[in-house]
Amino acid sequence: MGLIKKVPVYTENIPGGALVATSLEQVLNFGRAKSLWYLLFGTACCAIELMCTGASRYDFDRLGMIYRATPRQADLILTAGTITKKMAPRLRKLYDQMAEPRYVIAMGGCTINGGPFYYDSYSVEKGIDHIIPVDIYIPGCPPRPESLMEGCIHLQEVIRKQKLSDWQEK
Amino acid sequence: MTRDELKAYIESNFVGRMTLLESGKVEPMYEIKADDLIEVATKLRDDLELKFDFLCNMGGVDTRERLEVIYNIASTSKLHRLDFKVILGYDSPAVESICPVWPGANWYEREMYELYGIDILNHNDLRPLLLPEDWDQGHPMRKDWDAPDFVRMPEL
Amino acid sequence: MGKLRTEEFQVNMGPQHPSTHGVCRLLLTMDGEKVVDVVPHVGYLHRSIEKICENRTYAMCIPVLDRFEYVTAMSCNYVFALAAEKLAEMEVPERAEYLRVIMLELNRIASHLIFYGTTAMDVGALTPFLYGLRERELIVDLFEMTCGQRLTYNYIRVGGVSRDIPKEFVPKCREAVKIIGEKLSDYEGILNENPIWIARMKGIGLTDPQKAIAWGVSGPVLRAAGVKHDLRKDDPYSIYNKFDFDVAIRWNGDCYDRYLVRLDEIRQSLKIITQALDGLPEGDVRAKVKAKFKPPAGEVYVRIENSRGEMGVHLVSDGSTKPLRVKTRGGSFNQLQYLPEIVRGKGYLIADLVAIFATFDIILPEVDR
Numbered sequence: 001m002g003l004i005k006k007v008p009v010y011t012e013n014i015p016g017g018a019l020v021a022t023s024l025e026q027v028l029n030f031g032r033a034k035s036l037w038y039l040l041f042g043t044a045c046c047a048i049e050l051m052c053t054g055a056s057r058y059d060f061d062r063l064g065m066i067y068r069a070t071p072r073q074a075d076l077i078l079t080a081g082t083i084t085k086k087m088a089p090r091l092r093k094l095y096d097q098m099a100e101p102r103y104v105i106a107m108g109g110c111t112i113n114g115g116p117f118y119y120d121s122y123s124v125e126k127g128i129d130h131i132i133p134v135d136i137y138i139p140g141c142p143p144r145p146e147s148l149m150e151g152c153i154h155l156q157e158v159i160r161k162q163k164l165s166d167w168q169e170k
Numbered sequence: 171m172t173r174d175e176l177k178a179y180i181e182s183n184f185v186g187r188m189t190l191l192e193s194g195k196v197e198p199m200y201e202i203k204a205d206d207l208i209e210v211a212t213k214l215r216d217d218l219e220l221k222f223d224f225l226c227n228m229g230g231v232d233t234r235e236r237l238e239v240i241y242n243i244a245s246t247s248k249l250h251r252l253d254f255k256v257i258l259g260y261d262s263p264a265v266e267s268i269c270p271v272w273p274g275a276n277w278y279e280r281e282m283y284e285l286y287g288i289d290i291l292n293h294n295d296l297r298p299l300l301l302p303e304d305w306d307q308g309h310p311m312r313k314d315w316d317a318p319d320f321v322r323m324p325e326l
Numbered sequence: 327m328g329k330l331r332t333e334e335f336q337v338n339m340g341p342q343h344p345s346t347h348g349v350c351r352l353l354l355t356m357d358g359e360k361v362v363d364v365v366p367h368v369g370y371l372h373r374s375i376e377k378i379c380e381n382r383t384y385a386m387c388i389p390v391l392d393r394f395e396y397v398t399a400m401s402c403n404y405v406f407a408l409a410a411e412k413l414a415e416m417e418v419p420e421r422a423e424y425l426r427v428i429m430l431e432l433n434r435i436a437s438h439l440i441f442y443g444t445t446a447m448d449v450g451a452l453t454p455f456l457y458g459l460r461e462r463e464l465i466v467d468l469f470e471m472t473c474g475q476r477l478t479y480n481y482i483r484v485g486g487v488s489r490d491i492p493k494e495f496v497p498k499c500r501e502a503v504k505i506i507g508e509k510l511s512d513y514e515g516i517l518n519e520n521p522i523w524i525a526r527m528k529g530i531g532l533t534d535p536q537k538a539i540a541w542g543v544s545g546p547v548l549r550a551a552g553v554k555h556d557l558r559k560d561d562p563y564s565i566y567n568k569f570d571f572d573v574a575i576r577w578n579g580d581c582y583d584r585y586l587v588r589l590d591e592i593r594q595s596l597k598i599i600t601q602a603l604d605g606l607p608e609g610d611v612r613a614k615v616k617a618k619f620k621p622p623a624g625e626v627y628v629r630i631e632n633s634r635g636e637m638g639v640h641l642v643s644d645g646s647t648k649p650l651r652v653k654t655r656g657g658s659f660n661q662l663q664y665l666p667e668i669v670r671g672k673g674y675l676i677a678d679l680v681a682i683f684a685t686f687d688i689i690l691p692e693v694d695r
């Protein structure tokens with residue numbers, strides 16, 4: 001009955017079982033937050049830290065995060081690494097291919113504003129937020145696995161507060 | 171060959187074709203004339219004493235006064251190494267492609283062509299390598315290059 | 327019945343593809359299941375590192391070059407520092423040289439462990455990935471202890487290293503060396519005799535030594551084809567000639583041999599680290615370098631043996647505080663260039679291509695810079 005504890009519900013015992021009442025919003029948000037499948041999208045150095053986070057010591061899976069190789073199965077895109085001007089249209093395309101609801105975490109200085117490549121670089125996109133909308137920013141160059149995980153937990157909190165009506169308008 | 175032996179060997183065998191430059195104080199740096207490049211390079215590769223079979227690196231340099239193409243070559247059997255360069259002016263710089271001698275030069279030349287605007291003669295494939303397909307802002311590695319969204323680091 | 331009409335078609339592999347180790351686009355021409363031709367398209371990670379270095383002082387170049395080859399960032403630090411030191415004709419304290427060798431070799435092992443994990447994952451085995459990265463964490467801990475970073479170190483500086491190692495480094499390092507040495511047999515046990523692994527690797531992606539040299543291929547890929555070429559022996563830099571180690575070499579030049587060469591190299595690196603820890607002298611870790619470091623005008627090319635082959639920097643100085651040109655060279659650049667040569671017309675499947683790409687150990691920052 002883990003779900004019952006985590007989602008505000010009304011329960012009442014009736015003959016032959018229990019009556020459970022809750023809002024659809026709660027159930028959907030719970031499901032979305034706890035199984036965020038991320039797209040395996042690593043372009044540069046941050047991707048190595050993303051790999052480490054997914055590997056033995058840090059074990060990303062325990063947050064319910066499993067990598068997917070195709071955008072069509074992914075809920076989340078973790079932009080691990082520099083996005084160059086040549087890559088930017090491809091990133092947009094990948095984002096467009098993801099099914100809604102979809103979330104974006106900008107990992108590392110590069111994706112926030114160009115990071116170490118802000119000055120004197122002719123080919124780096126200065127921040128991905130003018131290509132795709134970003135939900136969470138994780139600073140660092142590269143961010144440690146711990147801060148990456150913290151960012152993901154923040155995203156889960158954001159998801160838990162979503163309203164169904166947010167999606168209707170879109 | 172040790173470095174001094176190599177220097178002496180080149181001096182006696184490439185008279186007038188490879189001139190020692192002043193910039194190569196630490197490691198000898200030679201200049202080769204652009205129209206003599208392929209012949210000298212072939213000789214460097216095929217000479218039984220030299221056997222320079224490995225192109226380590228090549229690339230353009232913009233010194234603010236002229237353009238240069240540097241070549242770093244090595245020998246995997248004789249274990250020595252050599253640097254040389256071709257000096258070019260700013261108007262219509264061009265060098266012969268060195269792919270027939272060292273095929274590994276292919277991508278280096280493509281890179282040079284787009285980043286420095288140094289034309290490569292007789293190269294079979296000069297598609298852009300690193301820059302986006304729709305790049306129209308010129309040759310970004312030139313020192314005087316500028317673009318609207320290019321931010322220079324402020325002097326500290 | 328008439329013959330089925332067949333025609334060639336093109337498939338895009340990348341730029342976002344899990345087994346291209348970054349963002350490389352391979353344009354494949356296919357005849358049914360068979361790869362007829364492959365054209366690599368690169369530049370998706372072109373970050374203009376060389377241009378940035380031209381506008382930075384020598385000290386500020388080193389953290390930028392960390393990102394040039396982030397899997398072995400220590401080598402990038404080192405190769406640049408070496409070039410600047412050579413230009414300025416500077417002596418480096420002996421302790422610093424020892425520390426550099428220890429770090430370079432640890433980094434080489436870390437890189438080969440990533441190779442081990444990702445190659446196995448590309449070929450379809452997940453466990454080696456978890457094994458390889460587990461041991462890599464031990465090395466990363468050591469780096470973190472010394473310079474506070476896990477990936478981009480900025481540790482090796484012009485004139486030495488940025489700071490001395492903490493007291494607990496040496497025992498921890500010995501322990502890590504011991505553990506990795508023991509685990510190596512696990513690694514081999516899992517894959518070497520595995521029939522699927524052998525079927526996917528043996529006889530695939532044959533390289534020809536003569537051609538490979540002409541194309542500028544170096545490092546483990548060349549050594550797996552039977553060419554004994556290792557810059558640590560052939561063009562010794564730092565203090566490598568003080569240590570006793572062998573050059574790992576294999577003869578077939580296929581994927582399987584490239585894999586074995588790298589595992590052997592881990593063993594040799596462990597050997598070097600042990601010797602360096604034993605002989606680690608006391609003393610300074612950094613030569614006196616002026617705050618405004620200005621090497622005299624001139625130019626120099628230096629090269630070192632990185633885990634992906636020859637890594638080099640051609641450094642041109644005009645006597646000011648900033649370099650005039652930093653031309654970097656990475657092993658992957660030539661390896662990727664050579665890739666179509668060995669694939670074209672051999673009738674490999676896409677799955678073979680993945681194995682070849684993985685065992686060439688190409689990473690894209692080195693290609694694109």
Ligand code: SF4
Nearest residue numbers: 045081108109110141
């Ligand atoms: S933020 Fe730093 S570590 Fe991450 S991709 Fe950019 S340069 Fe690399």
